[in-house]
Amino acid sequence: MMQTIPLYQTTGISGFRITRIRTVARSGKATEIKGQDECAKAVRREERLSRRGCGGRRQMVITIERRHAVCPDCGSTKAKYYKAGVRLIQCQGFGRLKAFVEVAVHHIYCPECRSMSYEHLEFLTNPRARITRALEKEIVEKRRKMSITDVADDLGVSRQVVREAEIRALELKYRRVPLKGVRRIGIDEVYVFHEERGGRQFITVVRDLDTGRVLNVSRGKGEDALKMFASRLRRSGVAAEIECVAMDMANAFANFVRHSLPDALVVFDHFHVVKMINDIINKIRRAAMAKINAETRQALKELNLSKEERNVAKKLEKKIKDRQEKAKDVLKGNMKLPLMNKEDLEKDPKAKAKLAKMLEEYSDLGKAYLLKEELRSIYANAKTPVAAKALLEAWIAKARASDVGHLETMANTMEKNLEGVLGFWRFPGATNAKTEGFNNKIRWLVKQAYGYRDYRYFRLKVLDLPNLKPRESDY
Numbered sequence: 001m002m003q004t005i006p007l008y009q010t011t012g013i014s015g016f017r018i019t020r021i022r023t024v025a026r027s028g029k030a031t032e033i034k035g036q037d038e039c040a041k042a043v044r045r046e047e048r049l050s051r052r053g054c055g056g057r058r059q060m061v062i063t064i065e066r067r068h069a070v071c072p073d074c075g076s077t078k079a080k081y082y083k084a085g086v087r088l089i090q091c092q093g094f095g096r097l098k099a100f101v102e103v104a105v106h107h108i109y110c111p112e113c114r115s116m117s118y119e120h121l122e123f124l125t126n127p128r129a130r131i132t133r134a135l136e137k138e139i140v141e142k143r144r145k146m147s148i149t150d151v152a153d154d155l156g157v158s159r160q161v162v163r164e165a166e167i168r169a170l171e172l173k174y175r176r177v178p179l180k181g182v183r184r185i186g187i188d189e190v191y192v193f194h195e196e197r198g199g200r201q202f203i204t205v206v207r208d209l210d211t212g213r214v215l216n217v218s219r220g221k222g223e224d225a226l227k228m229f230a231s232r233l234r235r236s237g238v239a240a241e242i243e244c245v246a247m248d249m250a251n252a253f254a255n256f257v258r259h260s261l262p263d264a265l266v267v268f269d270h271f272h273v274v275k276m277i278n279d280i281i282n283k284i285r286r287a288a289m290a291k292i293n294a295e296t297r298q299a300l301k302e303l304n305l306s307k308e309e310r311n312v313a314k315k316l317e318k319k320i321k322d323r324q325e326k327a328k329d330v331l332k333g334n335m336k337l338p339l340m341n342k343e344d345l346e347k348d349p350k351a352k353a354k355l356a357k358m359l360e361e362y363s364d365l366g367k368a369y370l371l372k373e374e375l376r377s378i379y380a381n382a383k384t385p386v387a388a389k390a391l392l393e394a395w396i397a398k399a400r401a402s403d404v405g406h407l408e409t410m411a412n413t414m415e416k417n418l419e420g421v422l423g424f425w426r427f428p429g430a431t432n433a434k435t436e437g438f439n440n441k442i443r444w445l446v447k448q449a450y451g452y453r454d455y456r457y458f459r460l461k462v463l464d465l466p467n468l469k470p471r472e473s474d475y
């Protein structure tokens, strides 16, 4: 049989020879291809048809057979091959013309070493693969720059095949994430699965703060979510080398650190501390809104009581309405104001005036706002742990004296975790500063719609996230 096309160069298959090439139409009608000319003609024809939008009706089928039928165990040439079936496996196409290799698979019996086995096809990544290793490789390479749909269209495979190829490649890549050399880690829980309940709404991500690598992704939150990671730490014996762990002050991972990393210092990140006071500001603002509503309701109740004095009531009603509107105007629609940073406000005099009014009328909010700015200033200006400690202690005293419940609670939390907060100055590298950006990327992944339906894929994509360009769209 003449070699019509070079098998290895076009399909990445070696050790086999071509016995027959044909194109098969959708109707099942086969046309034999005898020489290179006919082959090129078929490819050009498909190209032409695709341009007109009616391609894909023909496929090329390349029948191949093994060159040397030897025993896979001892290499004996006396091995007997018994045909067990025929498989059709998609390989890289020729331009727009899809191509498949047709290959018989065998039971093998070797009289020399008396072994029985089933033929293994070396050009597949796994026994059940529907595409060749070379095509799989091409899919994975293209997937780095293209969406699933685009890769599927380009290579003439289904989206499912693209997904499976990518999953296999990622699984191979992240089967073992080495922990050697890791010194500083950050642990964070990310709220991603809104449809779920309780802990299942979260994933817990462990990252190497020095390299940005993702070391572990697991479902759930708290110590439970880190069970597997804890046992990996034990087995790899690197626990003693880890100096510090950055996390938020919610302390959900305190037990994990105590049990698995007793020598590591917990560092509470700047980003989490500022987020904590921002959350407080939101709570206070919401409480103020609720109070206004309650007051209005109360006033209306009293209005009903003095029903007989209609004129007075009407006046009252108007007064209440005015007051309500005024108060709501100040708070509503200005939700973001107290969260804005001083520098940004300087650029926006209108917002600045609005905020000043808001803070004057609602003193709790004013106190929280000032304390937030002070905290930010400490992070920006304190240069040494000693200086930071003095400033933070003064801050805690002020927060405690604020007479605002939430701020007092935060003061206690800060005092209890002061060593961890100071870790920001002791370990300048141990910051989750990039965490917020990373968490946004995770949420973006979820939006690409594969997060929820296919957790296995999602988890692999999170592990691979540091290598992903942020502006990829359409999955």
Ligand SMILES: [Zn+2]
Pocket (backbone or CB within 6 Å): 071, 072, 073, 074, 075, 076, 079, 110, 111, 112, 113, 114, 115
């Ligand atoms: Zn043998």
